[in-house]
Amino acid sequence: MIDSYTEQFILTDIPNLHKIEIYEQNGGYGALRKALGMAPDAVTDEVKKSNLRGRGGACFPTGLKWTFMPKQSEKPKYICANGDESEPGTFKDRQIFEFSPHVFIEGSLIAAYAMGVQFVYVYIRGEYAKWIKLLQAAVDDAYSKGYIGKKILGSGFSTEMQIYRGAGAYICGEESSLMNSLEGGRGYPRVKPPFPAQFGVWGNPTTINNIETLSNVPMILNRGWEFYSKIGAPKHPGPLLYGISGHVNKPGVFELPTGVLLTDLIYKCCGGVKGNKKIKAVIPGGSSTMWLRGEEIEGVKMDADSLKAVGTSIGTAGVIVMDEDTDVIKVLARISHFYHHESCGQCTPCREGTGWMEKILHRFLDGEGTMQDIDLLLDVANNIEGNTICALGDAAAWPVQSVIKKFRGEFEARAKKTPMVSKYVKPPHLVELKTA
Amino acid sequence: MLNEDNLKKLETLRGRFQTSQSLTLPVLWMIQEQYGWISPEAMEYVSHLLNLPVSHVYGVVTFYTMYNQKPVGKYHLQVCTNVSCMLNGGEELRDHICKRLGVSPGETTQDKKFTVTEVECLGSCGTAPMLQANDDYYENLSLAAVDELLEKMK
Ligand SMILES: Cc1cc2nc3c(=O)[nH]c(=O)nc-3n(C[C@H](O)[C@H](O)[C@H](O)COP(=O)(O)O)c2cc1C
Ligand code: SF4
Ligand code: FES
Numbered sequence: 001m002i003d004s005y006t007e008q009f010i011l012t013d014i015p016n017l018h019k020i021e022i023y024e025q026n027g028g029y030g031a032l033r034k035a036l037g038m039a040p041d042a043v044t045d046e047v048k049k050s051n052l053r054g055r056g057g058a059c060f061p062t063g064l065k066w067t068f069m070p071k072q073s074e075k076p077k078y079i080c081a082n083g084d085e086s087e088p089g090t091f092k093d094r095q096i097f098e099f100s101p102h103v104f105i106e107g108s109l110i111a112a113y114a115m116g117v118q119f120v121y122v123y124i125r126g127e128y129a130k131w132i133k134l135l136q137a138a139v140d141d142a143y144s145k146g147y148i149g150k151k152i153l154g155s156g157f158s159t160e161m162q163i164y165r166g167a168g169a170y171i172c173g174e175e176s177s178l179m180n181s182l183e184g185g186r187g188y189p190r191v192k193p194p195f196p197a198q199f200g201v202w203g204n205p206t207t208i209n210n211i212e213t214l215s216n217v218p219m220i221l222n223r224g225w226e227f228y229s230k231i232g233a234p235k236h237p238g239p240l241l242y243g244i245s246g247h248v249n250k251p252g253v254f255e256l257p258t259g260v261l262l263t264d265l266i267y268k269c270c271g272g273v274k275g276n277k278k279i280k281a282v283i284p285g286g287s288s289t290m291w292l293r294g295e296e297i298e299g300v301k302m303d304a305d306s307l308k309a310v311g312t313s314i315g316t317a318g319v320i321v322m323d324e325d326t327d328v329i330k331v332l333a334r335i336s337h338f339y340h341h342e343s344c345g346q347c348t349p350c351r352e353g354t355g356w357m358e359k360i361l362h363r364f365l366d367g368e369g370t371m372q373d374i375d376l377l378l379d380v381a382n383n384i385e386g387n388t389i390c391a392l393g394d395a396a397a398w399p400v401q402s403v404i405k406k407f408r409g410e411f412e413a414r415a416k417k418t419p420m421v422s423k424y425v426k427p428p429h430l431v432e433l434k435t436a
Numbered sequence: 437m438l439n440e441d442n443l444k445k446l447e448t449l450r451g452r453f454q455t456s457q458s459l460t461l462p463v464l465w466m467i468q469e470q471y472g473w474i475s476p477e478a479m480e481y482v483s484h485l486l487n488l489p490v491s492h493v494y495g496v497v498t499f500y501t502m503y504n505q506k507p508v509g510k511y512h513l514q515v516c517t518n519v520s521c522m523l524n525g526g527e528e529l530r531d532h533i534c535k536r537l538g539v540s541p542g543e544t545t546q547d548k549k550f551t552v553t554e555v556e557c558l559g560s561c562g563t564a565p566m567l568q569a570n571d572d573y574y575e576n577l578s579l580a581a582v583d584e585l586l587e588k589m590k
Contacts, residue, residue, distance in 0.1 A: 088518045088557035126502045127558050129571035162452045167461055168502030170556065184460035186499040202454045245520035245561035252562045287519060320519055334522055338556055
């Protein structure tokens with residue numbers, strides 16, 4: 001499949017596509033023109049029928065999400081384009097900002113037209129100073145050519161675009177936290193419902209979409225939903241930006257259809273594992289997804305349903321490859337440290353539990369872990385999962401659950417053989433939590 | 437505290453958001469750009485400027501890791517040690533830099549030239565290991581390359 005597939009839509013190999021003239025020469029902003037000639041509902045319908053699903057991690061059907069926005073609204077409506085890109089293992093949206101900013105801008109404008117949105121906010125992680133500048137330059141160009149602003153291309157439709165810089169908080173990628181951050185506050189996730197389409201930024205109808213998701217929209221308009229829906233996996237179609245990192249020879253971001261073989265990504269796109277070693281484990285979709293053992297990856301396809309079938313998820317399609325010499329407990333401890341550090345602290349299970357998991361994992365690294373600690377660790381993870389306001393809690397629990405399940409032997413081998421007397425005691429609230 | 441340029445920028449930004457509270461993060465960025473960190477006086481200034489309680493500004497500054505609550509060196513070196521970087525030598529990179537500069541993560545060298553911080557994934561996992569120095573990314577680093585980089589940062 002990889003050998004026969006050559007067409008790219010988002011990260012094409014057209015040189016200098018970030019320049020607006022080059023983008024226009026290659027048909028750029030034609031999709032916007034086309035959309036403006038259609039009824040807004042017809043645009044949403046096109047996206048709905050294409051089966052485009054969100055690229056921010058949850059795979060929610062994009063067209064359906066757009067229909068949640070009220071059609072008639074006294075209040076202004078907003079789009080927040082999510083460029084927080086902070087999930088470890090994910091580095092694709094920045095490629096769009098750098099090489100294809102206009103594909104994203106055009107897609108956002110089409111989305112704005114379809115939903116009757118007056119303002120598009122682009123939330124970008126604070127560290128991406130360089131990419132914020134690059135995107136700002138592209139936005140300025142699009143303004144000067146009349147693609148953004150008042151009465152776009154002579155139509156009756158007007159919308160604005162504004163970049164907003166985050167300041168180093170993973171949680172601000174979560175959509176409700178992002179909105180609180182945009183409102184100038186701490187990035188605390190909100191309890192849902194109400195959902196953003198009813199009560200979003202400043203209480204107004206809002207849709208949050210990932211940068212890559214919106215970048216898929218122009219091609220759907222250009223080539224039609226039918227063409228789009230036939231690319232890759234039928235239930236999760238389209239081009240996908242796969243980011244592969246870790247122990248591979250040539251890591252990078254590759255645009256390919258959904259549903260390619262994981263092994264093709266590793267061996268054909270990335271030239272295999274460094275030093276020709278065997279693979280011990282693979283994280284398929286960013287640090288919050290469940291791990292696969294090296295032996296399990298044969299035949300596994302990279303789309304929402306195929307990965308679900310093997311007990312994990314596509315997430316952000318950020319694949320991390322670990323070779324046979326990797327200390328999986330050390331890697332897991334690093335991941336747990338990340339979630340502990342990034343927990344916003346609103347919910348007890350997440351705030352406390354992420355810390356306990358990190359601590360227990362460090363016991364194993366220090367040679368102080370016990371056999372009971374393995375079950376304790378699992379217990380903590382199970383008690384976080386599903387008991388929190390936002391999905392960061394789950395994201396912290398899943399890797400722990402999966403690594404214990406798949407590499408229990410490693411924990412056992414590392415556990416102290418004199419188990420009962422440990423200088424550590426079981427955290428007292430744990431019992432309470434369980435009955436809650 | 438904000439210079440002319442930034443005050444002008446602020447005025448154009450005001451029209452782009454429904455509330456002035458939204459300007460908290462942008463204004464804090466401007467302050468940090470000018471002074472390198474956010475002092476308690478700066479927080480008070482921002483609270484007057486935007487007509488917000490100081491506690492709100494303080495809450496924001498302390499929530500976001502990128503706002504420096506104390507001065508940092510001329511070069512703020514932020515080394516990623518998250519998974520993809522770790523698998524490719526991110527920790528060795530961190531240790532090497534710390535040893536060379538004689539500091540621990542979080543500390544600033546005595547000549548105030550370098551601050552070293554260990555940070556979470558910076559979205560450069562495919563070009564690991566890497567570090568961010570002020571606004572710039574340095575990717576695919578070897579220990580030799582980082583030595584060269586530090587030499588250049590005078
Ligand atoms: C802890 C957490 C972090 C998230 N980080 C991001 C992110 O960095 N970028 C992103 O697009 N979505 C992120 N999401 C998902 C968003 O909440 C939201 O589902 C997504 O932006 C919707 O866009 P989509 O439907 O186009 O995928 C995160 C979710 C959680 C729970
Ligand atoms: S799950 Fe964690 S990050 Fe999410 S709201 Fe609760 S404490 Fe905050
Ligand atoms: S893990 Fe270091 S940049 Fe992503």
